[in-house]
Amino acid sequence: MPAVARTTADLTRLRAALPGPVALVPTMGALHEGHRALVRAARERAGSVVVSVFVNPTQFGPGEDLDRYPRTWDADLAALTEEGADVVFHPPVEEVYPPGALGVTVDPGPLGSVLEGAVRPGHFTGVLTVVAKLLGLARPDLAYFGEKDYQQLTLVRAMVRELALPLEVVGVPTVREDDGLALSSRNRYLSAGQRVTAATISRALRAGADAGPRGADAVLAAAGAVLATAPELVPDYLALTDPDLGPAPVSGPARLLVAARAGDTRLLDNVPVPLGGPR
Numbered sequence: 001m002p003a004v005a006r007t008t009a010d011l012t013r014l015r016a017a018l019p020g021p022v023a024l025v026p027t028m029g030a031l032h033e034g035h036r037a038l039v040r041a042a043r044e045r046a047g048s049v050v051v052s053v054f055v056n057p058t059q060f061g062p063g064e065d066l067d068r069y070p071r072t073w074d075a076d077l078a079a080l081t082e083e084g085a086d087v088v089f090h091p092p093v094e095e096v097y098p099p100g101a102l103g104v105t106v107d108p109g110p111l112g113s114v115l116e117g118a119v120r121p122g123h124f125t126g127v128l129t130v131v132a133k134l135l136g137l138a139r140p141d142l143a144y145f146g147e148k149d150y151q152q153l154t155l156v157r158a159m160v161r162e163l164a165l166p167l168e169v170v171g172v173p174t175v176r177e178d179d180g181l182a183l184s185s186r187n188r189y190l191s192a193g194q195r196v197t198a199a200t201i202s203r204a205l206r207a208g209a210d211a212g213p214r215g216a217d218a219v220l221a222a223a224g225a226v227l228a229t230a231p232e233l234v235p236d237y238l239a240l241t242d243p244d245l246g247p248a249p250v251s252g253p254a255r256l257l258v259a260a261r262a263g264d265t266r267l268l269d270n271v272p273v274p275l276g277g278p279r
């Protein structure tokens with residue numbers, strides 16, 4: 001069973017005794033196979049694996065699902081025991097945001113206001129601020145993030161690079177259900193009907209990626225046509241970008257990203273797209 005740190009002091013003490021290299025896997029709990037894949041990837045390269053389980057209030061906007069976000073601590077600890085995590089940091093909110101703090105935050109820059117950031121203003125300030133705190137507390141050599149949250153991964157990489165933080169960020173490919181749906185803690189909100197419909201999202205991305213050799217317009221048209229077959233899914237965006245979330249190139253590597261709502265549940269997904277461009 002991993003050692004459990006409830007306070008920053010516990011984490012600092014436990015961290016000091018860990019054999020390196022140390023990997024950090026930040027999560028909000030409600031763990032599934034996607035999280036387990038991050039821990040396994042971390043195990044492959046690290047001497048010790050620290051997992052944080054913390055539902056970070058500052059990345060939720062007013063009216064979002066902070067209060068009903070699934071909290072499954074006993075099952076999470078059992079999963080992390082199976083996966084061989086060494087330390088789990090599971091603090092109360094006051095440990096991470098102590099009363100009386102001055103409220104310094106990390107500004108994600110312009111990339112924090114597009115795509116997810118346009119729909120969830122302030123979200124990436126909350127994400128980068130808590131990730132910076134976790135990195136400062138756990139002082140990992142490696143930190144693992146899923147490609148499912150591609151904009152988050154891109155912004156964490158940018159923060160580490162641009163603030164010269166001394167660690168390597170490792171991205172892990174998206175783990176999917178058999179029908180293609182990306183695993184997500186929020187999938188448990190879906191009704192049986194919405195769960196079936198939700199698979200349309202990954203089908204749309206696959207259709208888009210298959211159209212890559214025919215160029216950017218064909219990619220968006222193919223993905224959009226599949227999404228439109230499920231009127232119960234309301235897209236927030238369907239976007240084709242370069243791999244760093246800049247404007248899509250004419251040819252070469254690109255990324256196709258989608259966010260869609262099924263009822264009150266927002267689902268995200270993305271895939272790489274090799275663009276052929278005009279010949």
Ligand SMILES: Nc1ncnc2c1ncn2[C@@H]1O[C@H](COP(=O)(O)OP(=O)(O)OP(=O)(O)O)[C@@H](O)[C@H]1O
Nearest residue numbers: 027028029034145146148149174175183184185186
């Ligand atoms: N299907 C997945 N495959 C790979 N990594 C994943 C997957 N789902 C989540 N992750 C990664 O796990 C880490 C923790 O994510 P988080 O705890 O928010 O889970 P989540 O399933 O993304 O939940 P949510 O429903 O809140 O988006 C993030 O780096 C995230 O990208």
Ligand SMILES: CC(C)(CO)[C@@H](O)C(=O)[O-]
Nearest residue numbers: 026027028056127130149
């Ligand atoms: C990285 C993270 C743990 C920060 O709260 C969260 O955004 C998540 O679970 O993806």
Ligand code: BAL
Nearest residue numbers: 028059060123149152
């Ligand atoms: N996995 C992203 C965390 C969030 O939606 O707040």
